Amino acid sequence: MDKQTNNEQPWSLWYKQPASCWEEALPVGNGRIGGMVFGDINQERIQLNEDTLWSGFPRDTNNYEALRYLKRVRELLADHKYVEAEQLVQSKMQGRNTESYQPLGDLWLKQTFDGGGEQEAAEYIRSLDLDQAIQSVRFRIGDTFYRRELFVSAVDQVLCVKYEAEGEGGLTIEASLTSPQPNELGSEKDRSLTLDGRCPTHVADNYWGDHPRAVQYESDRGVIFQARLAVLQGESAISTDQHNQHCMKVTHASSITLIFSASTSFKRFDKQPEGSVDELSEENDRILAAAAALGYEKFRERHIAEHQKMFRRVQLHLGETENGELPTDERLAAYKRSERDPGLEALYFQYGRYLLMASSRPGTQPANLQGIWNHRIQPPWNSDYTTNINTQMNYWPAELANLSECHEPLLTMIEELSESGSRTAAIHYGAEGWVAHHNVDLWRASTPTEGHPSWAFWPLGGVWLTQHLWEHYLYNPELAFLRDKAYPIMRGAALFCLDWLIETEDGYVMTSPSTSPENKFLTAEGEACSVAVSSAMDITLIRELFEHMLQAAKLLRTDEQLSVRIESALGMLPPLQIGASGMLQEWHHALEEQEPGHRHVSHLYGIYPGTAINREHTPELLEAGKLSLASRISNGGGHTGWSCAWLINLYARLGEPEQAYRFIHTLLARSTHPNLFDDHPPFQIDGNFGGTAGIAELLLQSHLDNIELLPALPEAWPTGYIRGLKARGGFEIDLNWADGKLIDALVRSTHGQNCVLSYGDMALVVRSAGGAVLDTSKPFPTVAGESYTVTLK
Missing domain, CATH: 1.50.10.10 (Glycosyltransferase)
Incomplete structure (x- = not known):
């Protein structure tokens, strides 16, 4: 077991202390199940969500007048x-207003150490490995090293927590489930805990109001859900607390693995969420049994392989940084003091990709205002899909x-x-x-x-x-x-x-x-x-x-x-x-x-994300847009996280890299929580996604019927590379640059379409896989699955 080395993975967030609030916890998810992990030594809290837990039910909201x-x-x-x-x-x-995205509840894991009482730990590290999508905590008490790791598998639809101890001290864990929703708790055969609950039938959005408004529950309506926590077979002694039937205890173990599943009665947007607890229980039984049958190592291996297949498509390096060895919160604090850190900017880009993978997968609901992470019955703006910018920005x-x-x-x-x-x-x-x-x-x-x-x-x-x-x-x-x-x-x-x-x-x-x-x-x-x-x-x-x-x-x-x-x-x-x-x-x-x-800045939609206002076809409108943007900013515009992210993309399209980079820095320095969540304020995830899109837009653009290489490279990133960005037309692009100039590129054709490339006013040489030089004075044909090398002439 890795005992005390710092987390040196380039795509990791890490800290020397547990989270003190929700905005410091670390997010995990598989598009459907989400968790915010706090990392406390004595009692871990994992705040839980499931993407179909919403207030309400299908009803006619049309205004017939x-x-x-x-x-x-x-x-x-x-x-x-x-x-x-x-x-x-x-x-x-x-x-009437829309309904609200709801929290499921919390998983509490109380750890008891030899000597009793709460313990202070040495060599504590809390981390989130973006490359493996695994959250971990490790520390030492006395001569015993403790480690726990947690992930949510998209392959097997289960959240998994594993505790390990190496040394003289063993593991004793008390597990419990709680929920802010009306619920019933129970245990089954000393090996699992079950929580059955029901969402409200209406939650009134009154985020900026003076008084809370009604949260309505009806005993026979609304989405019902069941959460199930089980201990994998083969672990040590398991018992249900005689004084608390809603607490499960595992004692004197060197290793403990818990798996969690959730099911709901949601069927479809226009179907009443009818269903029985028995049906939900059968679904959880099936999911947990399938995961348990794999065994932990195979289960973990499947999770990592599936995640990396998507995550590793894109690699980004924006330069070396002196602050790369600092914990993420200290690194962010240094960045706010204007200490240069291109590695943090690259991490922010990859974090945005991780968050999208964790909150939006085929078959799930889309990422909402908070992705899938919400701990409030009455979340800001219902944590809904706000389609006048925010939902769209999530998918930029x-x-x-x-x-x-x-x-x-x-x-x-x-x-x-x-x-x-x-x-x-x-x-x-x-x-x-x-x-x-x-x-x-x-x-x-x-x-x-x-x-x-x-x-x-x-x-x-x-x-x-x-x-x-x-x-x-x-x-x-x-x-x-x-x-x-x-x-x-x-x-x-x-x-x-x-x-x-x-x-x-x-x-x-x-x-x-x-x-x-x-x-x-x-x-x-x-x-x-x-x-x-x-x-x-x-x-x-x-x-x-x-x-x-x-x-x-x-x-x-x-x-x-x-x-x-x-x-x-x-x-x-x-x-x-x-x-x-x-x-x-x-x-x-x-x-x-x-x-x-x-x-x-809605009137500037035609610059970004639209394409109608551009330098080739509408140069006068483009100049008018630039003046409008400058005026908006000089009067205080871009003051929310997502709005600042929009400015990055607008200046990328305008070909003004230094202005774009200014707002990358502003977004991280002013509108980012210690866990790198976007701070609107309060937390909204759109700024993360908009910022990720903006960083990529500086390096590659393809909206004007050609692929522009490094169209807006800022001075802060003089040397670097990116692998695997996509371009319109069906292409994947790798780029290498040094001293602010392109060295070479690789174009992979995914659909066999014709291709047009440009790099400012510079002439390019394109060679096929066989070494033939292609005519770039016109769109050149490509073959699906083949790659083409690009160099300066």
């Missing part, structure tokens, strides 16, 4: 009566950082939203297709929520989400996916847009009513308002969807009549407006900003 007021709202907006229109939207056209690194499988849960959610959203489109707006607004939950709520229209009323959430389908296709160009999954969903969103657009007297088609997510303007009378006509984001999103629809229909040779309608509407969309100050306007009409430093 909304359509009656749509015409009047549009009339008011045409007369520039913005405040009256906003009041009518809020009072008549919105609905999915393709580029070579984790396409992790994208699948979001794509599945979009497909489900297209079902629930079709009723909302018809009932709320009398429109074809489907619609989704700014908040979504497990039950795929597609309606506007209650609250201020600046955030509650935004019918373009679904349109933004469809861009993820298109992006997935671009990175993995398979016509079957486009035909069978992406195109039908995109088509429904396009049909909604065609009905949502209204023709105005000047010959344009506009969105009305329109908001720019969470922002407000000032009316001529100086009143703050959010509802107007045709926000820049609305028009940019619709334009890109229409363009993607035309490309897809051409590839699939389908929908000629619909393509004619889309092409006609596309030609009537209003151009984005540049104001008198030279900045890109957030709304079609010139309206004064109510908060010049607002955290959202």
Whole structure:
């Protein structure tokens, strides 16, 4: 057993003390089961989540009165009566809030040492190995070395904890399960503990309110769950505490292995979560028996192999650092003092990939506002799917950082939203297709929520989400996916847009009513308002969807009549407006900003993550966007974690590496907890994912029909390499650079598409696997599975 060496793995977080609060605990997960591990010496706490534990149940949240007021709202907006229109939207056209993601409970593991009482340990190290996805604690008491390690297997769907002791002292562990949900606890045959519980049927989001609002439970409704903790066969003496039937004790062992499983009654977003405890028990029996049959070593080996198959696709080195030997919290503190640490920045990138793997796997729910880690019954903003930026940002690194499988849960959610959203489109707006607004939950709520229209009323959430389908296709160009999954969903969103657009007297088609997510303007009378006509984001999103629809229909040779309608509407969309100050306007009409430093930069969507505003096709809009971005920042913008992450990606696309790097540093130094979780504040995981995407975007871009190598390399990373980034078109890219310049690259073709490469104005030499020099003056053909070397001419 490794006794006391420091954790020297480059992809590890490590600390010299246990976590003192939830934001210092270390996250583990397999996309479905999540745990936050605290690492206490005497009593370990593992806070537990399961991704389908939400409040509520399927119910009709549509507002059947909304359509009656749509015409009047549009009339008011045409007369520039913005405040009256906003009041009518809020009072008549919105609905109820989404439900909340819920905690399962806690696993407590009390360790008793020889001599009794609480003990102080020497040589304590708590770590999270990202490469193996294993959390561990090790320390010494007297002459005995203790080690525990914990992981959540995606292969076998079980959380596993193993305790080991080496020396004279043995192991005595008391295990117990608790939950903030109404629950029943019990033990079975002295070898397992069971916790049965039920989620609330409603949790009102009142995060910023003065008083807690009701958490409602109904005895016969809501998701039920069962958690089961078992001891593997072959361990030492096991007993149930005679005085506490909910505590299981394992005594006088040199090694103890516990496995944990959880099952719920959730079936599907539109199915009532009906089921029996017996059914859940049978599922847990099956999962735990299969894991136990493998034995610990095989079980652990399977977990590591499956994890590394994905995690090791990408390797990143950004330079050496003097602080690399420091514990992570001390390293972060030094970074906040402006001590240079490119290794910490590379670790942050890989941590983002780890978090996506841990919170979003095929067959699971998508990563929500907190991934899958939440300890509150009433979490901030319900810990839901906020689809006016946050949910999308969670998946910005999915393709580029070579984790396409992790994208699948979001794509599945979009497909489900297209079902629930079709009723909302018809009932709320009398429109074809489907619609989704700014908040979504497990039950795929597609309606506007209650609250201020600046955030509650935004019918373009679904349109933004469809861009993820298109992006997935671009990175993995398979016509079957486009035909069978992406195109039908995109088509429904396009049909909604065609009905949502209204023709105005000047010959344009506009969105009305329109908001720019969470922002407000000032009316001529100086009143703050959010509802107007045709926000820049609305028009940019619709334009890109229409363009993607035309490309897809051409590839699939389908929908000629619909393509004619889309092409006609596309030609009537209003151009984005540049104001008198030279900045890109957030709304079609010139309206004064109510908060010049607002955290959202929705009008700049076309720069990133969109592509409509770029140096090749729209240089004037790009310059206007740069001015708008500079103004937003100078007035305090980018002050939340996720907003700061957006700035990194925007400056990467603008080709301004030093500005982008400035916000990488800001994100880590100002908006990062000791466990490297993003601090909004409070914790939201989107900043982690946005930061990961931004680091990759500085090194590789492929949004303009060519693959740009090192398009925005900052001075802070003069020498380094990256392996395995993905590019649109179906390519994997390796890059080596020194002294701020490209040395060479390797391109692996995954789909046999034509390839275009660029590195600034420098000429490149591309050779096939056989050594033949290829003509790069035009797109060169590739063969799926083959690699191509790239050097400077």
